[in-house]
Amino acid sequence: MPARHSITNQIRRYRFEQGEMTQQALANTCGVTRQTIIALEANRYAPSLELAFRVANALQVPITEVFQWTPPD
Amino acid sequence: MPINTPRNRFVLSLIVAGVGLALFLSGSYRNWTSGWGQPWEFLGVLVFVAGVWYSVDSVKKGASGDPENELPPQGWLAWLGLIFSSACLVTLWLSWSAFSPHTPVWNNADAGQVGRNLGLLFVSWAILSAVLRRRWGSAVIYDERDIQIAFRACNMGRIAITASVIAIALMLALAPSSWLASFSFPLLAQALMTTLLIGHWVDCLMLVRFYSHDRQSAEDG
Numbered sequence: 015m016p017a018r019h020s021i022t023n024q025i026r027r028y029r030f031e032q033g034e035m036t037q038q039a040l041a042n043t044c045g046v047t048r049q050t051i052i053a054l055e056a057n058r059y060a061p062s063l064e065l066a067f068r069v070a071n072a073l074q075v076p077i078t079e080v081f082q083w084t085p086p087d
Numbered sequence: 088m089p090i091n092t093p094r095n096r097f098v099l100s101l102i103v104a105g106v107g108l109a110l111f112l113s114g115s116y117r118n119w120t121s122g123w124g125q126p127w128e129f130l131g132v133l134v135f136v137a138g139v140w141y142s143v144d145s146v147k148k149g150a151s152g153d154p155e156n157e158l159p160p161q162g163w164l165a166w167l168g169l170i171f172s173s174a175c176l177v178t179l180w181l182s183w184s185a186f187s188p189h190t191p192v193w194n195n196a197d198a199g200q201v202g203r204n205l206g207l208l209f210v211s212w213a214i215l216s217a218v219l220r221r222r223w224g225s226a227v228i229y230d231e232r233d234i235q236i237a238f239r240a241c242n243m244g245r246i247a248i249t250a251s252v253i254a255i256a257l258m259l260a261l262a263p264s265s266w267l268a269s270f271s272f273p274l275l276a277q278a279l280m281t282t283l284l285i286g287h288w289v290d291c292l293m294l295v296r297f298y299s300h301d302r303q304s305a306e307d308g
Contacts, residue, residue, distance in 0.1 A: 042226075046230035046231070046232070049232075049301070049305075050232045053301065058304055058305075065231060
């Protein structure tokens with residue numbers, strides 16, 4: 015069972031709103047591998063603050079629009 | 088039943104690599120002669136490297152054939168490290184007796200041959216790794232997530248080295264002195280070198296495991 019994190023994201027949605035930007039294109043813009051983008055979209059990896067800013071910048075939306083944090087119960 | 092499947096190609100390439108390693112370790116082909124001097128000198132290592140190349144290439148492509156599920160660059164290099172460190176460990180294990188005589192290493196022809204074999208494996212490993220890295224060109228081959236994975240794998244490697252050193256220390260402390268008398272200094276040096284290689288092997292094994300698990304999770308959605 016893949017590990018899920020309390021940080022979720024809307025990367026896939028904003029990628030398609032950016033003219034169907036590919037995962038590879040987003041990865042190149044953010045300076046990461048495509049596998050990291052895949053893991054992010056599947057909520058299997060919680061990014062560093064810097065990577066979160068890079069992703070939001072690449073998608074041209076505020077960071078809080080892309081990433082959400084759910085406090086633990 | 089299809090024969091030309093990715094899994095069958097992977098198994099076949101591993102068999103070729105195994106045959107190459109067996110040839111390399113036996114060394115009998117080095118005495119084969121032909122009209123051009125010693126053309127068979129590197130036959131074993133060449134067959135081994137070819138087998139490793141195709142096995143790693145088939146692992147990279149993934150079982151599903153979906154490019155999204157390809158192994159990341161660091162996973163690919165981890166596979167390479169696992170295969171070559173396994174080959175080095177097998178070489179050391181099979182040459183254990185070469186280091187037993189109480190003679191200096193520079194007067195021990197068998198130990199010299201083991202050293203050359205290991206050197207050839209390390210050089211082949213370095214060349215193959217460099218060739219693989221060049222295939223990605225300027226693409227990003229590792230990022231913060233790879234560093235996290237490498238950190239976890241490295242911890243396991245360090246535990247393996249610590250456990251191996253403790254095992255050697257216990258052996259030296261508890262074994263009968265008559266048995267320890269047969270231990271030469273080169274043999275102890277080889278034991279310590281094996282310890283370092285075991286640490287690296289565990290490191291590579293855990294990297295392969297983590298990346299395989301990661302890819303499996305991606306395939307499962």
